[in-house]
Amino acid sequence: MPVRVQTEDFDLTTEVAQLRARNPAIGAVACFVGTVRDLNDGSTIASLELEHYPGMTEKALEAIVEAAQRRWAGIEVLIVHRVGKLAPLDQIVLVATTSKHRGDAFASCEFVMDYLKTEAPFWKKEETEQGARWVDARESDNTALAxxxxxSGNASRESS
Structure with missing residues (x-):
């Protein structure tokens, strides 16, 4: 299954081994693991809570996988995204892609992560010293996708 949303942590080695086992023709694997930071916008973060809309979120992630596979023929993609309450240094997201060559693996992994940051329906709430606050989208994420x-906002209609 190329997309999972879950509360439990994931093991990078296990996930990559399972992804590689899908296709013996691959020659490259690229991975990105996102973690909870302990500082954001000048405030210390005690925890980060991620919420999602079950069903809708998975469909949005599947659309991201399909968009990447249209751009890079023959790639495999895995997205594992956690939800619930997480602490600094906890893993949030794994994006892994495989291809015959490293260039496509690196590019497709970066594309999937850029796409995910702006188009996946997750809501993030940080607990700081000043209290709880919702995390707004960053313009830099929209620029990365562009x-x-x-x-941004039109990615589900992207065709290439």
């Missing part, structure tokens, strides 16, 4: 020729 370099792929995709406008």
């Amino acid at each position: 370099r792929w020729g995709v406008a």
